[in-house]
Every structure is written in C-alpha cells, then in structure tokens.
Amino acid sequence: MTDRTRDILTGSVLLIIALVWIGLVYGTIPGAMGSATSARTYPLAAGYGLAGLSALLIVGAFLRTSKGSGAKRAGAVLDGFEWRAIATTFGFLAIYILLLQYFGFVLATVVGIAAFLVLVLGKRSPVLVLGYSLGFTFTIWLVLGELLAVYLPRGELFNLF
Amino acid sequence: MDTFIAALSMSMSWSTLVASVFGAAVGLIFGAIPGLTYSMALAMVLPITFTMSHEPAIAMLLATYIGGMTGGAVSAILIGVPGTPSAAATVIDGEHMAKQGKASIAVGIATIAGCIGGILSLVVMMSSVDALARVAISFGPAEITALVVFGLSTICGLAGGSLVKGLIGGVIGLMLMNIGQDPIDGVPRFTFGTTTMLQGVDLLVAMIGLFAVPHVVTVLGTYWRGKEMRIEAGDVRTELPSLRLLFAQKWNLLRSSLIGTVVGAIPGTGGPIAAFLAYDQARRWSKHPERFGKGEVSGVVAPEASNHAVTGGAMIPLIGLGIPGDPATAIILGGLLIHGIQPGPLLFMEKPDVIMSIYLLFVLAYLITAVIQLFGVRVFVKALRVPPHLMALGIMVMCVVGSFAIRNSLFDVGVMCTVGFVAYWLIKGGIPVTPILLGLVLGPTLERESRTALIMSEGSPSIFVDSYTGLLFWGLAALILIGQVITIVRSKPAASAAGKS
Amino acid sequence: MTYQIDPRTTLRPTTAAAVAALVLAVAVSGPARAEFPEKTIEMTTLFGGPAQTTSQVLADLMSKAIGQPVITVSRPGGGGAIGYTYIHSAAPDGYNIVFSSNSISTVYWQGKLPFNYAELAPIAQTGVEVPVLAVRADAGWKTLKDLQKAAKESGKKLRVGVSGLGSFTHLASAALFDRLDIPVVYIPYGEGRAPAELLGGRIDAALQWSSQFAPHVKAGTIDVLCMTSKEKVKLAVETETCDSQGATGLDLTIWRGLHAPKGTPPEVIAKLQDAAKSAVASPDYAKAADNLGFTPLYKSAADFGSMIAESDKEIGQLMTKLGINKVSK
Numbered sequence: 001m002t003d004r005t006r007d008i009l010t011g012s013v014l015l016i017i018a019l020v021w022i023g024l025v026y027g028t029i030p031g032a033m034g035s036a037t038s039a040r041t042y043p044l045a046a047g048y049g050l051a052g053l054s055a056l057l058i059v060g061a062f063l064r065t066s067k068g069s070g071a072k073r074a075g076a077v078l079d080g081f082e083w084r085a086i087a088t089t090f091g092f093l094a095i096y097i098l099l100l101q102y103f104g105f106v107l108a109t110v111v112g113i114a115a116f117l118v119l120v121l122g123k124r125s126p127v128l129v130l131g132y133s134l135g136f137t138f139t140i141w142l143v144l145g146e147l148l149a150v151y152l153p154r155g156e157l158f159n160l161f
Numbered sequence: 162m163d164t165f166i167a168a169l170s171m172s173m174s175w176s177t178l179v180a181s182v183f184g185a186a187v188g189l190i191f192g193a194i195p196g197l198t199y200s201m202a203l204a205m206v207l208p209i210t211f212t213m214s215h216e217p218a219i220a221m222l223l224a225t226y227i228g229g230m231t232g233g234a235v236s237a238i239l240i241g242v243p244g245t246p247s248a249a250a251t252v253i254d255g256e257h258m259a260k261q262g263k264a265s266i267a268v269g270i271a272t273i274a275g276c277i278g279g280i281l282s283l284v285v286m287m288s289s290v291d292a293l294a295r296v297a298i299s300f301g302p303a304e305i306t307a308l309v310v311f312g313l314s315t316i317c318g319l320a321g322g323s324l325v326k327g328l329i330g331g332v333i334g335l336m337l338m339n340i341g342q343d344p345i346d347g348v349p350r351f352t353f354g355t356t357t358m359l360q361g362v363d364l365l366v367a368m369i370g371l372f373a374v375p376h377v378v379t380v381l382g383t384y385w386r387g388k389e390m391r392i393e394a395g396d397v398r399t400e401l402p403s404l405r406l407l408f409a410q411k412w413n414l415l416r417s418s419l420i421g422t423v424v425g426a427i428p429g430t431g432g433p434i435a436a437f438l439a440y441d442q443a444r445r446w447s448k449h450p451e452r453f454g455k456g457e458v459s460g461v462v463a464p465e466a467s468n469h470a471v472t473g474g475a476m477i478p479l480i481g482l483g484i485p486g487d488p489a490t491a492i493i494l495g496g497l498l499i500h501g502i503q504p505g506p507l508l509f510m511e512k513p514d515v516i517m518s519i520y521l522l523f524v525l526a527y528l529i530t531a532v533i534q535l536f537g538v539r540v541f542v543k544a545l546r547v548p549p550h551l552m553a554l555g556i557m558v559m560c561v562v563g564s565f566a567i568r569n570s571l572f573d574v575g576v577m578c579t580v581g582f583v584a585y586w587l588i589k590g591g592i593p594v595t596p597i598l599l600g601l602v603l604g605p606t607l608e609r610e611s612r613t614a615l616i617m618s619e620g621s622p623s624i625f626v627d628s629y630t631g632l633l634f635w636g637l638a639a640l641i642l643i644g645q646v647i648t649i650v651r652s653k654p655a656a657s658a659a660g661k662s
Numbered sequence: 663m664t665y666q667i668d669p670r671t672t673l674r675p676t677t678a679a680a681v682a683a684l685v686l687a688v689a690v691s692g693p694a695r696a697e698f699p700e701k702t703i704e705m706t707t708l709f710g711g712p713a714q715t716t717s718q719v720l721a722d723l724m725s726k727a728i729g730q731p732v733i734t735v736s737r738p739g740g741g742g743a744i745g746y747t748y749i750h751s752a753a754p755d756g757y758n759i760v761f762s763s764n765s766i767s768t769v770y771w772q773g774k775l776p777f778n779y780a781e782l783a784p785i786a787q788t789g790v791e792v793p794v795l796a797v798r799a800d801a802g803w804k805t806l807k808d809l810q811k812a813a814k815e816s817g818k819k820l821r822v823g824v825s826g827l828g829s830f831t832h833l834a835s836a837a838l839f840d841r842l843d844i845p846v847v848y849i850p851y852g853e854g855r856a857p858a859e860l861l862g863g864r865i866d867a868a869l870q871w872s873s874q875f876a877p878h879v880k881a882g883t884i885d886v887l888c889m890t891s892k893e894k895v896k897l898a899v900e901t902e903t904c905d906s907q908g909a910t911g912l913d914l915t916i917w918r919g920l921h922a923p924k925g926t927p928p929e930v931i932a933k934l935q936d937a938a939k940s941a942v943a944s945p946d947y948a949k950a951a952d953n954l955g956f957t958p959l960y961k962s963a964a965d966f967g968s969m970i971a972e973s974d975k976e977i978g979q980l981m982t983k984l985g986i987n988k989v990s991k
Contacts, residue, residue, distance in 0.1 A: 003591075010590030014329065021336065029350050036620035039348035042608045043339045049332045056325050078589070085382035086585070089374065089557070093578045096561060101571055109558055116554055121384075136555060140562060148187060149205055150197065151569050151735050152562065204710075204736065208718045298862040345850055346827050347741060347772060356747045359740030359774060428858050483877040484858045488710050491854055495715035498873065498953045505877025569735050570744070617821065617849050617864065 004061045011057035018051035088120050104155030105145070109137040168517035172216050177522065178529075180217035181224040185530040188228020189537070192235070195242045195369045196563020199229020203492040215500050219519060222496045224526035226489055227279060230432070230469055231530050234271040235541055238264060238461070240556055242372040246364060247432025247468035249598050250440040252372065253319075254453065254460030261456050265542045269535060270402040270458060271465040274414060276531040278466030281418040282425070282473025283523050286480075290509075294481035297426040302614035303624045305429055307634035309607045312434040312599070314638040315441040317645040319595045324645060327596045333587065334600020335607075337362050337580065344609040345616070357572050366564045366573045367580045367601050373560045374581020375588050377553045384550035401535065402458075410462045413443050421467035425474020428486035429610065432468040433602040439467030473523070480504045480519065698756050698930045699730040705920070706749055706760040707734050708742040711854060712871070712954055716918070717761040719950040720788055723941035728933065734761070741765060741829075743774045750781055754923040756930035759785060762921045764830060764970075767977040772828050773988030779970050785920035785931055786938040787961035787969070789951065792891045792915050793834055794872045794901055798860055799885050806842070806887050806907035809867065813844045820846045823856040823868035833980045834890050834914040835869045840983075841909040860884060872897040873955025890914045898955045917973065918956070919966055935963050 025043045032038035092112070099108035113133035117123040144150040184206060191202035206225045210218035233248030238255035251271060258267035286293065300308070313331060320327020340351045341361015352358035417439035424435035443463035444453045453460050478484040483505035485491035497504055502515060509516055544552070564577040588594060611625075618624035626632055703724075707717040714736065721732040737745040742765035752758035762782070770778040795806070803809040813820045822839070824832040827850045839846045849865055856868035857878055869890070876898040878884035888904035889897060892913035904912045920938055922931060941947055942960040951958045961969060981987040 006591055010592070013590070024351065028353075029348065032346075036615040036622075037612045039343035039346055039350060041612070042335070042343075042604075043350060046332050046336045046339065050329065050336065053325055053329045053332065057329065060323075060325065079386075081385040082378075082382040084385055085378045085380075088381060089378045090578065090582060092557060093374075093561070093581075096557075097571060097574050097578070100561070100565075100574070105562070113554060113558065121550060121554075132551070132554075136558065140558070143190070144194075144197075144562070144566075148190065148202075149733065150201075150562075150566050153565050153571065200710075204714060204718075207715065208722050211719065211722060298858045301859065301862055301864040342740060342774075347774070349774070356740065356743055356774065356776065360744050361739070428855055478858065482858065482861070483874070485711075485854050491711045492715070495712055495954065498712075498955075499715065499719070499950060501953055503877050506881040506883075507877055568739060568744070569737050570739075613849060613851070616847065619819070619847060 004064055007057055007061035011054040011061065014054035015051060015058070018047050018054060022047035022051065088116075092116055092120070100153040100155070102155050102157045104159040105152035106137060106141055106160040107155070107158065108153075109140070110134060113137065164513045164517050168514045168521055171514065172220070172518040172521045172525070174216070176214075176217045177220040177525070180213070180221040181522070181525050181529045182533070184221040184224030185228035185526060185533055188225040188230075189232040189235075189530065189533060191225075192229040192232020192248075193244045193541075194232075194559060194563055195236055195244055195373060196365055196560065196565075196567055198233075198245050198365065198489075198567075199226050200487075200489045200492065201566065202229050203489055203496075207492060207496055210496055211499060215502065215515070216518060216522065218496060218500055219502075220522045220525065222493050223519075223522050224529060226493060227469075227472055227523075227526045228530045228533075229489075230279075230472055231272060231275050231534055233468075234275070234461075234465055235268060235534075235537075238267045238271065239541060239544060240373075240552070241376055242556070242560070243368060245432070246368060246602055247436055247471065248464070249368065249433055249595075249602070250436040250464035250468075251461055253440070253595060254455070254457050257454070257456030258458070258461065259545065263456070264545055265400050265538050266402050266406075266458075267461050268538050268541060269400075270406065270410075271461050272531050272534040272538075273402065273407060274410070274417075274462040274466040275469035276527050277414055278418040278421055278469040279472055279527045280524060281415070281466075282422040282470035283476075283520060285419070285422045286473050286477050287520060290477055290481045293423075293426050293477045296423075297428065297478045297486075298482070298484075299628075299630060300427045300429075301628075302610040302617065304628060304630045304634070305427065306607065306611040306614055306625060307631040307638070308424075308427070308430065309434065309603050309610065311634040311638040311641075312438055312603050313607070314641040315437050316596045316599055317641055318441045318444055319437075319599070320593055323591075324649060326592050330587070330592045330594070330596030331600040331604075333583075333592070334597040334602075335604035336600075337367055337583075338364070338601055338604045339608075344605060345612050360568065360570060360572055362576055362580070363567055363573055364601055364605075365567050366577045368598065369560045369564050370577040370580030370582075371584045371594060371597060371601070373556055374578065375585040375594075377557055378585055380549045380553040401538070406458065410459060412446070413459050413462050414466050416442060416446070417463045417466035418470040421470025422474040422477075424467075425471030425486070426477040427474075428478055428484055429606065431475075431487050432471045434606075435471050435474075436464035436468045437599060439463040476519075476523070480508070480516065481506065698927075698933055699728055701730060701757065703728070703730060703732045703757050703759065703934075705732055705734045706737045706745045706758070708738060708745040708761070708763075708765065710736070710738065712873070712956075713761070713763070713918075716789070716950070716954055716956060719947065719954075720761065720938075720941055723944055723947055724934075724937045727937040727940040732937075740774055741769045741772070741826075743769045746775060746777075746782070749921065749923055750777060752923050754783075754925035754927075756922060756926050756934060759920050759922050759934065761918065763918045764916055764973055764977060766921075767970075767974040768828060768830055768833070768981070770974075771978050771981045771987050771989050779974050781924055782921040783924050783926050783931060784963050784967040784970065785922055786935045786942075786963055787917055787919040787959055787966040788938055788942050789918045789956045790891075790895075790915050790959045791871060791918065791956045792889045792895055792897060793831055793869050794875065794889045794897065794899060795835075795838065795867055795869050795887045795904065796856075796860060796875045796879075796884050797867045797887060798863065799883050801866070801885075803887065804885065806904060806909065809887060810842045810844060810908065813842075813866075820844055820867060821849055821865040822846050823849050823851050823859050823865040823870070825856075825870070826850045828981075828986050830914075830916055830977075831869045833977060833984070836984050837914055837980055838869070838890065838904055838909050838912055841912060857884065871955050872899045872901075873953075875899055876955070895957050897957075898952075914976075917959075917966075917969065919961070931963055 029040045031040040096112045110133045117129045145152045191197040233245035236244040237248040237251040241256035243249040316327045420439045421435045440463045443459045475486045475490045485494045721734045724732045749760040769775045856870045859865045886899045886901045888907045
C-alpha cells in the first residue's frame, strides 16, 4: 500500500465515521434554546471538524499524485502475522474479561496466562508456563491486592481468595 | 530561624522518615503501573494517617504524591505506556531511549530532573507564595480556556509529518471524551439510554488503551515474523546520567520547572498540560529540534522537570489559600484537615512552624523518592531482559487490572480494549498518537471551562479576550499556528522539487 | 476461601464451565452459615474529595465496632448513578453497602437512574451537611438583606457559584434566591473551586460547605451570610440561618448515610445499623466532623427511611420548579 492509498482509505473511513457521528448528535443530544452553548456544541463541532479534516486528507492525497510524489510505500504492513497478532490480542482480552467477570482475578489470570503461553505462543516448558502464570498472579495478588489494598475483580460465580 | 529549628526538630524524626519511605514506595508502585495513579495511592494511604501525629501523616501524604509522580516515568520509558497522564509526554523520547539501550540513563535523568524540578518549584513557592496565589486565582474559566488552547497548539509540533493528521488525532481524542455525561448539564451523550455508559470514557482508561494495546499487537506481530527487536542483555547497562549531561540541561530544567510551577498553581489545569508545554518549549529552544521524538535527552528532562514542578505549584493555592487544584491535592487537603491543619493565609501567621515543616517534608519526600528510584533502576531495567512477547502478556494483564482498579468497573476494561482497537487502526492509518492523547487530556477541560465562561458572560464571547492573561495565551497560540503554517508553505516547494529530481 | 452465588446468574442458562466451577466451589468450601459478618464488608463510595474522606473515617470506625474490616471501594460516575446501580444489583447479604446521600434523589429526578430511593434498604443516617452562602468581604454585604437590596438596585443578575447544574447546591441556591426574589445566573464549578472564583471576583456569591470558606473568613476576605438549614447548627463558620434572615421557610440540608440492597435480611441491617450508631457516637467521629466540616447525626433505619421519603418529594418538586425534572410527578 502506498502512502497515498493509505491516506485516501483513512480519510474515507474517518469521513463516514464523522457523518454517522453528526447524525447521532442531532438525533440523540438535545440542543438548548437561547443559550450560547449546550451539551451538543462540542460533539457537533468535533464531528464537523473531523469531517472537514478527513475531506482535506483525501483531497491532499489526490493532489499529491498529480505531482508524482505519492508512490512511496507506506510503513504499515498487514501480513498474516499482523492479523494473527490482532486476533490473539483482542481475543485474549475478550476472554480474559469474561473469565474475570465470572471467576475473579486469581483464577482468571492463572488460567488466562497459562492458556496464552501454551495455545498462542506455543510454549511447552512447564517451568515457564507454571512459573509465569502462578508467579505473576501471586505477585500481583500479594503486592497490589493484599499489601496495597487495590481492589481486584471479584467473580460473580466463584472466587479464589 | 527559631521557627526553622523548631520545624526541623519536628519533621526530622525516625517516624517521619519511615512514613516518607513507605509513602514514596507506595507512590512509586502506583505511579509505575498504568491505571493506578497517585490519586488512588493517596486515597489508599489516607486512612493509615488518621491515627498518626501531624508530621508523619503529612510526610506520608506528600511522599505518596511525589512518589506517584516520579513512578509515572518508569513505565513511560520502559514499555512506552505512561504510568500517569502527566508522564504522557515522557513517552515520546523516553521510549526511543530505551530502545537504544539507554533505558537506565533515561529513568535516571527523569528521576533527577523530577527531583530538581520539584525542589525548584518549592523554592519558587517559598519565595512568592502570596503573589503566586494571587496570580493563580486571577485565572478564571476564560483564561484557562485560552491556556488550554495554547496547550493544544503544541499539536503543531507533535504532529510529525502532517498537520492535518495531527489535528485529526486531536479531534478524535476530544470525541472519545464526549462519550458519557456532559460536564455542565449532565446530559447523557452517546449512552444509548444505559446507566453503565453514563460513566463515560475515563481519561486513564483511554490512555492505557491508546498506548498499551497497539504496542502489544506490534510486539506479537514482530515475534511471529521472527525478527524480534530484542535488546541484548549486554546492552542493558545500568548506567546513571553523568553530571555533564545534567549540567547541559540547566536552562531546560529551569524553564520547564517554571512552566510546571505556574501551570500547577492554576486550579483546574495540572500535570499533562504542563508537561506538553515544557516539551514543546524545549524543542523550540533546542539547537537540534530534529532529534526530538527520536530519543533526545532534553525530551525526557523537560516533561519530567515540569510535571514534578506541578507538585510544588499545586501546593501554592493549597497551602496559600486552602484551595485544592486537582483530585490529588483535594485528598491531601482532607488529610491536613483531619489533623486539624486548616491551610490558608492564617496558617502562615498562626503556625509558621507547620508551614516550615511542610516545606521540609516536601524536600525530604523528593530526596527519598529519588534515592529509592535510582536504586530501583537496576531492578526496573532488568525487566527489559524479559523477551518482549512474554512481557506483552504481562502488560495486557496489568492494563486490565489497572483499568479495572480506577473505578472498580469491568465496563472500563471494555472501554480500554475498544479504545485500543480504535487506536491500533488509527496508527495503521497514519494518525499520530500524541495528538490523540492531547485531545483526550485537554478536550474535557476545554469544553468545561469555555462553556462555564460563556454561562458567566451570559453568552457573550467577549469574555475570552477581556483580560490581558487571556489575550496573552491567545496570542501565543496564534503565533505558533502561524509559524507552523509558514513552515509548511515554505517546505512545500522544496518537497515537490525533491520529488521531481 | 469464599464463594458467592449471584441469583441473577444462576437463573440464567449456565454454561458448562460455570456449572463445573459451581460444583467445584461448593465441594471445596461447603455452605457454612456463620453469623454475619464473617468477611470484609465493602462500602461503595460515589464521590471523591471530602465525601470520600468522610466515608473512610466512617468505615474505619465501623470496622472496630463490627469486628470485620469495612473497606471503601470507589465507584464514581454519573453523579452517583453508577454506584447506586452497582448496589442495587449486588447480592443482598450485607457485605455490599453504599455511603449514600440525597444525590440518589437528584440523579433519579434527573432521569439518570431507573429506580429511586425506595429500591434500596436504609441502614442508618450518619451525618448532615449544611451548605452556607458566602460572599466577598469587600462587597460590603454583611447580611442577606444587604445582598438582596444591592442585587435589586443593580438590576443585574447575581452570579452564584454552585457545584454543578442539577446538583444539590444548585437546588438549594434556587430555593434561597427564589424566596428573596433575586434574578440569578448559576455558574457550575467542580466542588472546591468556589472560593477561588469568589476571591478572584468572577462570581458574587457561592453556596458551598462551610469548611471551604473557614480560612478565608478568618482572614477577613470572605463573609458567610447564612446557612440553609432551618435549625441553627454548629459549623466551621459562625452564622445565622437563612430562614431567620428573610428566606422564610428555607430548610435544605444534605443527608449522608448508609444503604444496602433491598432484601438484605433485617438482622443483618440491624447489625450494620448498630455499628454505624457506635461509629457516629465515637469521639473520633466528632473530631473528624469538626475538621472536615459536617455534622454527625444518627438516625435509625426506620427514621432514616421516612426522612428520605420526605426529602425526596421535596427535591422532586424543587426540580420541577427549575424545569430540570425529567421524571415528573
């Protein structure tokens, strides 16, 4: 992907988002009659601002080609590895949140870390898998949860400690 | 002099020392973990101080506050995720220094710069608390609006290649913070009728998502691609900055500390804006502005000196007038009140020894924090020997814990992931991260202050240019913007010429 | 090792994993019904600042009275709506309580809370806070009458600082200036900034807590004109009631107390109530109240409940008058 295509793509997506945003503002946030500003003022200004700027981005990208300097390759790579990284990161976070909600911090973290190490990173060493999952969880539980009284998530179904 | 000796004997005891060490350590841990901040650390430490006598109680609160400020730089430098919003500007150059194997120098100089900035702010405070408190209260909503716009003008310098993309980042930051209740009338915005969404997007939560999540994705992608950017264990030296390096920063230190002290003194502003302003000024005054953003030492010194000077600045209205400028100083005020110390002009007349011991404990807290942190550098830097992909897993867990702990809400964890997802694609689309953060930090202040100003003037916009202070900041902001446009216009012909050749 | 079964979740079709964990949980710990309390009690707090400090003092003292730790857990947001919603859906076992205030009425009438005070079980009232009206000393207004006269003569709207539009200080100010028949524009500030704005000369008056003004009153830069309660109470600043100063009938104070989820067993409520009672009666609490600027006041669960019912009605009517009642009754 070149710099130019990336800018056009980014600009178009943001333009659509801005238009949806403006629609939502008009539809859901009441304006106040007779006062200079209301809850609507800033979201609306931001929406129009984003629409204008993303249009500018698109126009700028088109102008650049005509001068012939847009052929530079953009740094963004989206290969299979990158997709895998995206899927595993957000997949892990989603599953971890669900585990936290039902089983609380200790259980969710031990299971989450161990599963990530084995299933995603392909680690087989029991020292690493057990050491990391148990050690890390215990350290956080002890230092933050017990010593510093930071509130760690409690499970709705089940709690260890 | 008698007061000084009395205060010295009161404040230098084993109990205050232990209290300071404990407070500094707690503050450092809270500060270093994204999501846990000094405000939380203070709220947690406060009940412990209930049963103490005055001096150790004050010592512990001040040390926690200061330790929390210092700790923020650690994660900013080592993993590129600011531990507190005030350390956000430190990421820009700090992270690059770490990648170049200079993590220990970066943390070291951040600590020392912070310590110097903090103590300088105290000196400023001691010499002119009365006058500065007066200046501080002359800042009303209209003047703060102008100051915030000036702060936003630093986007010009931070946008990297394209001003348009920088501005897009800023606007997106503002939009994210619009979700939830509006700050004036409490009208729900984009909540889709749910109570949960009334919580809105918390600044800290958004910040974690913005910095940490894209970092994790990139690290994992690089790992599978098989060319992990691993810093060799041998490269991670625990080397502290030399005196010469420090001496070269003297003007930067002084300038940044002054910015921090003044901004800190104004109620309703705070660390992040001070740090960004100092960073921007350091770049403008530097002989090598092109090195900024690539691991320049001055780019770490400026925000750290400035955000630490905010602690002294914030003490000005607190001690001088009894007015807390932010949630953290509000908790410190609570701690002082519980012990029957009512800060304000009368305290200076009635109990000068208490004021003096607050000053002394402030210095003590800085020295202890710096010592602990400098010893800690060895341990922190070892963390860099952990392979990045394994570290990424730990970062994910810590970010979830951190974003949960802010308001004890799983909703916030979801917001963190969502903001992270959005941020990842924005970065892929070429939108720079730092302007997004500026929008996040300054957007809500801008909205609250400007709308309050307009309510005050009953809708007349002339309130914004009514005072010289306001005019000054509008002028500065305009100057920066015009300067930027001129630079762009001048560089255009050069760029197209290069394209043709 | 403890376990907790949330009725909402067990009624839903559970996944295999959840069932397995449940079986495990029961097998491991076994249901031992010991006497309340057998573990840490969580007190949800809704706001930062002085209210949070007050809750921490209360929790500290209640721990001593009840024999188990009482910890404060901050759940801010939505003007208190988030914390109330959490408690509303928490297990009614007495381990989840909330440090409540009449914010429950203001958020309900603003339409931000789908339930009102009646959906929570009162435990005890622990204190009352009385806002005061403050003005700059160099304005030369020594009484409420002076202010009224000056405001009417100037023909301009009086600028009054409040904590936020729709907040309790806004309502109380509205009730006060309505009685004085003065046109007012309300400037919303976060809590704590009012003295700075007053000293800076950007507002004419502010309705806030007396402790904020105390140092300035002593320094002679700010005058406090009156308090909004009907009965005169001891505050950080000596002053008369607004009622006696011309705002006849004005009686608006903030109650603070404790609530539990509805359905919490009465004997558990009774235990919490007794712990709150001894905490409120302790000298430590009185000292904290003096320093932080609130007034200790204990009311039993029953008295507390009927007081809230009355206060809620009044707040609803006030908000209708101001045109910010989104529920309307």
